[in-house]
Amino acid sequence: MTELNRDEELRCIGCGAVIQTEDKDALGYTPASALNKGLETGELYCQRCFRLRHYNEIAPVSLTDDDFLRLLSHIREANALIVYVVDIFDFNGSIIPGLHRFVGKNPVLLVGNKEDLLPRSLRRSKLTDWLRQQANQAGIRPLMTTLVSAKKNHQVEELLATIEKYRQGRDVYVVGVTNVGKSTLINQIIKQRTGVEDLITTSRFPGTTLDKIEIPLDDGHELVDTPGIIHQEQMAHVLPAEDLRLVAPQKEIKPKTYQLDEQQTIFLGGIARFDYLKGPRAGLTAYFDNNLPLHRTKLANADAFYEKHLGGLLVPPHQNEIDQFPPLERFEFAITEKSDLVFEGLGWITVPAGLVVAGWAPKGVGVLVRRAMI
Template sequence: MANNEVIVDGEVVHCVGCGAAVQTTDKNALGYTPESALKKGLENGEVYCQRCFRLRHYNEIAPVSLSDDDFLKLLTSISDTDSLIVYVVDIFDVNGSLIPGLHRFVGNNPVLLVGNKLDILPKALKHNKVKDWLRQQANAAGIWPIGVELISAKTNFDIDHLLDQIEKYRQGKDVYVVGVTNVGKSTLINSIVRQSTGIKELITTSRFPGTTLDRIDIPLNDGHNLVDTPGIIQPEQMAHHLSGKELNLVTPQKTIKPKGYQLNPGQTLFFAGVARFDYNSGDKRHGFTVYAENNLFIHRTKLENADEFYATHVGSFLAPPTEDQKADFPALEPHEFKSTEKSDLVIEGLGWVTIPEGVSVTGWAPKGVSVLMRPAMI
């Protein structure tokens, strides 16, 4: 225990937003809280560190100084428990939010897989198809869940049902909520807390990675706990390549409205400056449907000019990334596919393009971001 941690009645005081131990001496370290704010927080029974206060009131994020090793140590300790693991993934970024080695962290504990952000998927998409897709992707990553649930933490869709399933599977055990950053883990727990206690936004939430800095224990009625853990940072997520404002321009915010394009072979669609879709070969005037953020800037051009066009216009006409960001933005890498049936070309964290049978296409995404093909979901 660090010497500068605040102790009250023999207990270390923790920020109720992120879980970091509160201290009043080092402004640049985790858990810093001014003396005046600490006094007021103790009086109110809710102490927030300065980082969480600024995040909640001004949407201002401070850099996270915990190392990956610190995050993994916290998760590895779960393997020694007898508990239920609620594993939250982003339905729109499944591969980016899967942890292939999850069982190394959770041991033999059962895993309930929860797909979040259902509210942004098109209405025509059948929930059973989504569940099957999630289970297949989890199995491919070596994860064998005892159940798959779909929710929207943002709109509270099916939270009551999820709580029933958690109660069914936990069998009097503690519950650990795990996942990578930016999948809506803390939003989900806020929703659970709000429904059970009436407290709004007890846990700090943000669109930025790395909000929860330590485990947060929420008591259950039988003496066990619901535990929010820090998110594992997954560098392959699209969210790690853009700042908050630009991320909002490419990450779906509301229910997606499909956009149709009639393309000839040799045409390209640019998705702002963050991704690209090439129609290489196939019949003339094929229909392609794009499922992405409704306000995402999409530009059609000729494939033969696409490389030069991108090099000239990325950061300006093709933005985001902005002019200031483009130097650090990863190069777009190609992933070529040929469809044998109606399929979806998925660019993780951005969306997908539904393509017809018998065409050759290429999806381009920032280095490390997954691009894959699946049978069409709609």
């Protein structure tokens, strides 16, 4: 990399925050010694990103939701192609409410990331169609919908060709909520174009990119990674870092099918719960991280079972985290067509028509019903 210029505004190449050496608790802090080394090597990271990259430590940030939205407000005034990245495994948690308020009349390319997490038996053409229809229901009208796996580098080259086709000499803004894999995707793009690996800080923690990061394109325009909008209903916001590995899939999920009678319960670790309230014996399929332990019991015993086993048999949360864990809230649904009961940021259970069910999730985490994906 080329040496950085001290006279320019210095930004962390991992998260985009302005570098400063005065306040250890503020964004962009880096020790003076690290600043000097970064200026020499051209690889300048704030201390937060350095710790995240090398030690997987996450430090809290002081940016508010309004700060993030303010950083995105200039997109409306730009003449650009908007690449809107969603997490296929957490599509509903990926929705940006009022997306068109931020992007104005700029065209939107919808990119479903993490397609490698879904069963290979699911036809990708069917998944693309499902994704487009769900986006339409949310008021989003993309000019095209495509699938990628940024982590596995699947279809990234094809995405680049699509971006070139539709950007027509404009800048490109990559937008999405936290944790959908925007920065991982842009790292793949940078790697393919320059050979530089893992330039931008990535993690499973919310809010890793703190300010926009601009990557030059060949024609003088830029590809801009914007900060992820914080979606407070995601499960990642209520779990400690060590528990995220049990809810954030890193490889293809293996669905689990249960034959249930009414008045039965399935606990999703200790962080969520599914109740089958009323209906005939039915097969229900659960789509969650392979590491998340699922336990079936009778509905009549469920409350006592939860109280007795939370932090032990039912983890996460672990025993030392119970005091800080939010109480579970209940949402009841009458299912009229084959549907997914979704626990935002955790996964879903596919339920046939004609059943009455309930989903429980930590207070503040969304539970909803949608048209079945699979």
